[in-house]
Amino acid sequence: MIKIKDKALCAGCGACVQSCPLHCIFMRTDEEGFCYPEADQEKCVECGICEHVCPCINKLHHSEQEPDVWCVRHQNDRIRFDSSSGGVFSALAEWIIKQGGIVFGAELSEDCQSVKHTAVGALEEIERIRGSKYVQSSVGNTYLCAKEYLEQGKKVLFSGTPCQIKGLKLYLEKDFDYLVCVDVICHGVPSQSLWAKYAEYLQEKFGTEISSVNFRSKKYGWRDFGTKYLGNRRKQYFKFNFEDPYFRMFNSNLCLRPSCYQCQAKDGESGADITLGDFWNVESVFPELNDNKGISMVLLNSDKGKKLFETVRKEFYATNKGLSYELAKKCNPAIYKSQPYPAVRSAFYADMNNMSFCRLSEKYVPATMKIALKALLLRIGLWPYIEKKRGGG
Numbered sequence: 001m002i003k004i005k006d007k008a009l010c011a012g013c014g015a016c017v018q019s020c021p022l023h024c025i026f027m028r029t030d031e032e033g034f035c036y037p038e039a040d041q042e043k044c045v046e047c048g049i050c051e052h053v054c055p056c057i058n059k060l061h062h063s064e065q066e067p068d069v070w071c072v073r074h075q076n077d078r079i080r081f082d083s084s085s086g087g088v089f090s091a092l093a094e095w096i097i098k099q100g101g102i103v104f105g106a107e108l109s110e111d112c113q114s115v116k117h118t119a120v121g122a123l124e125e126i127e128r129i130r131g132s133k134y135v136q137s138s139v140g141n142t143y144l145c146a147k148e149y150l151e152q153g154k155k156v157l158f159s160g161t162p163c164q165i166k167g168l169k170l171y172l173e174k175d176f177d178y179l180v181c182v183d184v185i186c187h188g189v190p191s192q193s194l195w196a197k198y199a200e201y202l203q204e205k206f207g208t209e210i211s212s213v214n215f216r217s218k219k220y221g222w223r224d225f226g227t228k229y230l231g232n233r234r235k236q237y238f239k240f241n242f243e244d245p246y247f248r249m250f251n252s253n254l255c256l257r258p259s260c261y262q263c264q265a266k267d268g269e270s271g272a273d274i275t276l277g278d279f280w281n282v283e284s285v286f287p288e289l290n291d292n293k294g295i296s297m298v299l300l301n302s303d304k305g306k307k308l309f310e311t312v313r314k315e316f317y318a319t320n321k322g323l324s325y326e327l328a329k330k331c332n333p334a335i336y337k338s339q340p341y342p343a344v345r346s347a348f349y350a351d352m353n354n355m356s357f358c359r360l361s362e363k364y365v366p367a368t369m370k371i372a373l374k375a376l377l378l379r380i381g382l383w384p385y386i387e388k389k390r391g392g393g
């Protein structure tokens with residue numbers, strides 16, 4: 001019977017819930033705001049199926065070949081502006097939908113308080129799942145839905161974090177020709193409760209409900225991205241990633257799911273056909289491509305991934321000149337390395353339940369003069385000159 005003894009060994013993908021033939025497993029949210037499965041002891045017959053589909057304790061069979069690495073940006077600057085990095089996901093999604101297929105991805109709820117996986121089948125719906133949301137997405141019953149579409153012979157693109165893709169592949173048990181899996185290079189995921197607390201704090205602070213959030217706003221460029229919150233009555237709020245308290249909690253690893261610190265789905269283990277991330281450090285590899293509007297690192301992990309990429313390639317400016325998996329890992333270590341577990345992480349989440357968001361951020365990610373000054377210089381456009389003088393950028 002499923003019993004989570006070590007929280008680091010559950011990614012919360014819900015493959016176990018969806019695979020249980022007796023429907024006796026359900027998700028319960030813990031005090032940190034992460035969901036874990038529990039079984040109804042009366043109904044469970046200990047068949048063990050739930051354990052067979054768990055991405056934290058099982059391995060997938062996959063090719064030992066290293067992926068092909070590409071540096072890619074969408075030709076359409078509007079799509080690129082609205083996407084987190086180079087807009088590759090949108091081109092893949094568009095092609096699948098034009099073939100009559102269905103695309104699964106993460107969507108922010110209407111009240112902006114939570115994130116869940118959903119399916120879209122129309123071009124105008126792609127924007128709902130475009131862009132990174134730095135909150136753990138709830139998979140719900142989307143593995144089941146994806147399987148139903150595949151059995152009807154529909155093309156399916158399923159996108160998510162590496163653990164979600166590995167969970168899907170284990171849940172499906174066999175490969176489907178019409179399924180393409182796309183994962184992201186993943187830093188880890190914060191809990192829905194922490195995000196909801198921040199969203200509530202912002203609503204109180206600005207006296208208006210939040211109507212949309214862009215976690216990767218490129219208002220001041222891709223490199224110095226920030227989070228843009230839109231409220232009612234045209235209220236807007238933008239914070240650079242290095243000044244936004246929620247993003248700083250995320251970036252300093254204080255709030256990631258326990259399993260993220262020892263991710264079992266990185267480095268090609270997820271079974272994804274294509275992996276998407278930011279091409280950080282592109283300036284040291286292809287300085288001529290660095291227009292600061294967003295460039296993706298694309299890893300093609302399977303023949304199916306390579307084929308789809310070739311099919312949509314005309315939408316992109318793309319090069320793989322001199323690129324290797326070794327170099328990709330050097331530019332973007334999150335491909336293979338989990339983040340370190342901070343000593344104060346448990347205290348952080350204990351405090352989350354007892355402190356206001358304001359006090360929590362003052363304690364763990366205090367604002368400093370240096371941060372405020374950098375933000376000001378970026379806003380007035382002086383930062384690039386200062387960086388150049390200091391020999392950076």
Ligand SMILES: Cc1cc2nc3c(=O)[nH]c(=O)nc-3n(C[C@H](O)[C@H](O)[C@H](O)COP(=O)(O)OP(=O)(O)OC[C@H]3O[C@@H](n4cnc5c(N)ncnc54)[C@H](O)[C@@H]3O)c2cc1C
Pocket residue numbers: 082083084085086087088089090104105106115129130131132133134135136137159160161182184185186187188189276277278279280296297332334
């Ligand atoms: C939680 C998280 C952490 C990330 N960490 C890194 C990192 O450390 N380094 C790096 O290079 N890139 C990271 N990325 C990936 C990066 O932010 C871009 O998503 C990726 O480069 C694809 O960008 P795009 O422009 O092609 O498309 P976009 O349209 O920006 O990508 C959207 C894709 O991300 C998926 N997605 C969005 N939010 C979630 C979510 N909460 N859970 C599951 N799937 C989601 C959507 O379903 C869609 O497939 C992360 C993404 C997420 C969601």
